[in-house]
Amino acid sequence: MEFEYKAIDAQGSRHQGTIEALDTKEAQQSLNEQGLSPIELKVIGKSSGLSELFSQKVDLEQLEFFTSELSLLLESGVRVDKGIDIIRQSNSHPALNRLLNQIATSLKKGESLSQSFAKHEALFGPLYISLLKIGETSGNLPEVLRRLAADLKFQKDLKSQVSAALTYPSVIFFVCIMAVYFVLTFIVPKMAGIFTDLSQAPWYTQMIIGVSQFFIDYQAVILSAMIACITAIVYGFKKPEVRSWFYAKAAKLPGIGAIITTSERIRFAQSMSMMLEAGLQLDTTLELTSDTLKHPDYRRDAKQALKQLKSGQPLGQVLGKTRIFPDFFLSIIKVGEETGRLPRVFEEVAVRSRSDLEQVIKKFTTMLEPIMLLFMGGFVGGIVITMLMSMVSINDVPF
Secondary structure, eight states: OOEEEEEEEETEEEEEEEESSSSSSHHHHHHHHHTTTTEEEEEEEOOOHHHHOOOOOOHHHHHHHHHHHHHHHHTTTTOHHHHHHHHHHOOOOOHHHHHHHHHHHHHHTTOOOOHHHHTTHHHHHHHHHHHHHHHHHHHHHHHHHHHHHHHHHHHHHHHHHHHHHHHHHHHHHHHHHHHHIIIIIHHHHHTTTTTGGGGSSSSSHHHHHHHHHHHHHHHHHHHHHHHHHHHHHHHHSSSHHHHHHHHHHHHTSTTTTHHHHHHHHHHHHHHHHHHHHHHHOOOHHHHHHHHHOSSSHHHHHHHHHHHHHTTOOOOOHTTTTTTSSSSHHHHHHHHHHHEEEEEHHHHHHHHHHHHHHHHHHHHHHHHHHHHHHHHHHHHHHHHHHHHHHHHHHGGGGGO
């Protein structure tokens, strides 16, 4: 079991962190052996079910804040363990505090920063941890953390851009669904009371009243199914295979496919630039970069390119067999490879691709707005027109 503790030592200094033990008694004994007297000791339980789906976790924004703050503190001459303590004391987010407690505990056991972070590889990723190891070895840890913070900020901005592009159509779609639900459950039933013999009504009137009656009779079942679907989607997106399947399917959609392809190109170029600048070997850089890609086909292409690179083929040639880079960027990469300026070239590719992404998102939202409005108008308007036609046909229906 894992326990979170607050304790004081013989000098009265306060300590907090996490400790692993079989039970509370063993945790107290372990703290006493370290010269600490526990003030507070509580189990960090593993949540399950719905609580696990919506539990608070360290997100990209908090990770970027932590990395940036730690880089700034180390540049100011603060020791790593002291820097972690300063960030922990000034932070109020419980999930990030728990992470910092675990890292601080590992550091106190004599582990290096990269070893402490490696225990949370699912959060930080292999690229982050590999660069930390390089920073520790070269003595340039503040600079490495600064680059990592810049990369995390870029990822956060990229995520915000894509989310902003999808917000408007999502809102329109939600309003459309709510409008249809309101019409079918409140307006149509009042109209249905006009007809005494529904079998004599036009077919479209019978259809819309039948659909309305279905919604009213199975309202609880429909709402339960919707909640179950949302819960299943949230749970499914926690699984890598589900996310990979979603990326593969979404990439085939008009507009969204261009956004995903450009985003993957930026992610690829940014990672290559950062790791090559830090001094990693080209094959190691390409291997770590391939793991950062989210689209399964692009990840497979990058893995295949790695095998060809290890067989002695030039980088520009092996990347030309992937679907990540267009010909223009490939020509720049080949020049960078010949001149030994690959880090600068990949940085330029990332910058140009960001500009491309902004244009792609702008075109996508510009195209999607009228389409969604037409969809909403056609869907809701079709129901309204059907209702009006039904009311006009009353004169032809026996009462």
